[in-house]
Amino acid sequence: MGSISVDRLTVAYGNAVPVLRDVSVDVPEGRILAVTGWSGAGKTTLLRAMAGLLPPREGTVTVDGAPAWPRQRRPGRSVVIIPQDNGLLTALTAVENIEAVLIANQIRPGEARRLALHWLERLGLSAQRDQVVEELSGGQQQRTAIARGLALQGSVVLADEVLSELDAASRGMVLETFREEANRGAAVILATHDAEAAAFCDAELQLTGGTARPRRSSTRLIGMEMVS
Numbered sequence: 001m002g003s004i005s006v007d008r009l010t011v012a013y014g015n016a017v018p019v020l021r022d023v024s025v026d027v028p029e030g031r032i033l034a035v036t037g038w039s040g041a042g043k044t045t046l047l048r049a050m051a052g053l054l055p056p057r058e059g060t061v062t063v064d065g066a067p068a069w070p071r072q073r074r075p076g077r078s079v080v081i082i083p084q085d086n087g088l089l090t091a092l093t094a095v096e097n098i099e100a101v102l103i104a105n106q107i108r109p110g111e112a113r114r115l116a117l118h119w120l121e122r123l124g125l126s127a128q129r130d131q132v133v134e135e136l137s138g139g140q141q142q143r144t145a146i147a148r149g150l151a152l153q154g155s156v157v158l159a160d161e162v163l164s165e166l167d168a169a170s171r172g173m174v175l176e177t178f179r180e181e182a183n184r185g186a187a188v189i190l191a192t193h194d195a196e197a198a199a200f201c202d203a204e205l206q207l208t209g210g211t212a213r214p215r216r217s218s219t220r221l222i223g224m225e226m227v228s
């Protein structure tokens with residue numbers, strides 16, 4: 001159902017030295033890719049380029065066979081990004097945050113409510129559904145953002161450092177939901193510093209270039225069939 005292909009991708013901010021240089025990776029449907037690397041290595045940059053939010057300087061990103069850039073504004077929810085900073089509206093409740101995004105994506109209000117409640121329950125947040133976000137703990141906010149992203153049922157799911165505030169039990173639950181998403185047919189990409197989470201994934205793309213060593217190859221891939 002979902003696949004993403006990154007081919008010889010180079011991304012830079014303005015005229016600066018590229019953050020990513022010559023990165024290639026394919027994530028077929030049903031697979032989970034971990035994107036690892038030190039702070040500043042370019043994990044968020046890669047996910048944003050995969051989502052079509054940043055233009056390639058060179059190379060391409062292809063989602064389900066279509067170019068990710070320029071980003072399509074047509075209705076549809078093929079690529080979903082769960083951002084590192086959550087991006088929740090703090091004055092709204094957990095359920096309202098999810099409903100608002102679903103309704104903005106052409107889902108009818110009744111169905112949006114049903115889906116929002118389902119995903120909050122799936123992430124262990126039924127008791128928090130009517131609490132405003134600013135009253136939730138960091139980990140509860142992170143799980144709310146994950147529930148909001150998964151409720152969109154994207155064919156490609158990009159999760160940016162979404163485990164950082166979670167205890168071990170919650171991390172396990174979230175990884176299990178990502179596995180279910182992959183089993184549904186999505187391609188899942190998880191940027192993480194967590195070695196255990198990376199080991200749970202089907203393959204790992206380690207970014208080693210960053211801005212500190214821009215002349216070195218940016219990628220190393222562990223996991224055979226994803227090498228392109």
Ligand SMILES: Nc1ncnc2c1ncn2[C@@H]1O[C@H](COP(=O)(O)OP(=O)(O)OP(=O)(O)O)[C@@H](O)[C@H]1O
Nearest residue numbers: 013019037038039040041042043044045046161211
């Ligand atoms: N909007 C921007 N404008 C200019 N430079 C940026 C911008 N966003 C990120 N960078 C730079 O790009 C590099 C990679 O940043 P990025 O956020 O992709 O790294 P990361 O691996 O996700 O880091 P972390 O693990 O700390 O989240 C950094 O040197 C950063 O300063």
